[in-house]
Amino acid sequence: MKIFEKAPAKINLSLDVLHKRADGYHEVEMVMTMVDLADRIEMQELARDTIIISSQAGYIPLDEKNLAFQAARLIKDRYDVKQGVYIHLDKQIPVAAGLAGGSSDAAATLRGLNRLWNLNIPMEELRVLGAELGSDVPFCVTGGTALATGRGEKLEHMASPPQCWVVLAKPPINVSTSEIYGKLNAREIKSHPSTANVLSAIRNKQFDQLCGNLGNVLEEVTLDLYPEVRHLKECMQRLGADGVLMSGSGPTVFGLVSKEAKVPRIYNGLRGFCKDVYAVRMLT
Ligand SMILES: C[C@@](CO)(OP(=O)(O)O)[C@H](O)COP(=O)(O)OP(=O)(O)OC[C@H]1O[C@@H](n2ccc(N)nc2=O)[C@H](O)[C@@H]1O
Ligand SMILES: Nc1ncnc2c1ncn2[C@@H]1O[C@H](COP(=O)(O)OP(=O)(O)O)[C@@H](O)[C@H]1O
Missing domain, CATH: 3.30.230.10 (Ribosomal Protein S5; domain 2)
Structure with missing residues (x-):
């Protein structure tokens, strides 16, 4: 079978x-x-x-x-x-x-x-x-x-977050999760994300509140080690994604986008310099 x-x-x-x-x-x-x-x-x-x-x-x-x-x-x-x-x-x-x-x-x-x-x-x-x-x-x-x-x-x-598009872009580098956690210990965490605000944005299906509260303490470590990830984040913001964050220990950056019409511009803009780009939906 x-x-x-x-x-x-x-x-x-x-x-x-x-x-x-x-x-x-x-x-x-x-x-x-x-x-x-x-x-x-x-x-x-x-x-x-x-x-x-x-x-x-x-x-x-x-x-x-x-x-x-x-x-x-x-x-x-x-x-x-x-x-x-x-x-x-x-x-x-x-x-x-x-x-x-x-x-x-x-x-x-x-x-x-x-x-x-x-x-x-x-x-x-x-x-x-x-x-x-x-x-x-x-x-x-x-x-x-x-x-x-x-x-x-x-x-x-x-329950699932408010439905939206997710544009993912991975620069051509491999990041070691244990190295990123390890390097986090040596530094002071400057700002912690508000988990409570993210949870309430999801529960109340508030897309703007969700985008405004995305946060990842591992981001600073990876962004300092790999400037191309910072560059990718800035590009995604400039291209018009509503909320942008690095996923996990990186290096993939994702952008949340509520309007489908905005997706091709962001996707094509990123594809200009990054091979691994995907435009997908959140799974509900
Ligand atoms: C950072 C995150 C966020 O979702 O994802 P990725 O970036 O890997 O996708 C996870 O915490 C990764 O989870 P996972 O990749 O399953 O980690 P593991 O295999 O258990 O551990 C890999 C390494 O990360 C460190 N690690 C992992 C999880 C954790 N809570 N604390 C840690 O310090 C461990 O010391 C280990 O050396
Ligand atoms: N089935 C698998 N798919 C991808 N990577 C795997 C798999 N099994 C073991 N690995 C190893 O696990 C490591 C982490 O891979 P992956 O799970 O894709 O990354 P991440 O934890 O960052 O999301 C890689 O170094 C890879 O060689």
Whole structure:
């Protein structure tokens, strides 16, 4: 049997870091949502007890370093599954971009194998398993829109943000999440985003209030390290996006746009100097 799962990208509408914890992770407060840019994952049962990963993308690991491989191994070990699986990753989400492509692949693999092998694992248990693979994986298991706390694994789901277009642009650099968190410790956080204002903008479907309160404390670190990300942000603002922010640890910058008529100008303006540009909808 063969099944398919969609693995959408996430964006952080706000990202605050409260403090560094004893276990080395950072206590965060993030508002996350999914956008309609997704990897497509095919899973096919194998009689032989093995995990095989393939992908059309030449730049991701296909061995045990792949997060989909790790998800499959975790579920096989934990539920004593003797069958194997062939997993093909049709990558559409740019890699190491701050869009959780790998985490979403891992989450989709957990959901898919739960179906393929009729394991009937409840969603909450899948999220707990996901936390063993990465901080963003529990959110990616259920998706939607959520307030994420702890190291990202404690989730409070909510209604989707006011509908709008999301223009994503990724400059051609790879950013290491651990390096960005690491460099944040050495500096004083100048201003924290208001998570409460972002939550209330979402609950009341106030698009302007949402745009005015977007904030990410990791942005300053990445923008100082990579001036091209700052440049991209300024361009997106100048081209007329209503709200602009870097997603996660970067380097992808997203712009929220309420009027569809404005999207082509922003998209084409960015494409002039950036290859990876996408105009997508938020997933409701
Ligand atoms: C920054 C965020 C925002 O959504 O996303 P990305 O930029 O990766 O997409 C996440 O917090 C990233 O989540 P994820 O990429 O799953 O992180 P993990 O694999 O768990 O950890 C990668 C590295 O980041 C650091 N890390 C991660 C999460 C956290 N709350 N505190 C941390 O200090 C860890 O020390 C680790 O070295
Ligand atoms: N299935 C996967 N897709 C993308 N990257 C993966 C995958 N599995 C492992 N990785 C590795 O994970 C790292 C982070 O990738 P990704 O999840 O795309 O970034 P981010 O956490 O910034 O959103 C990359 O260095 C990549 O080599």
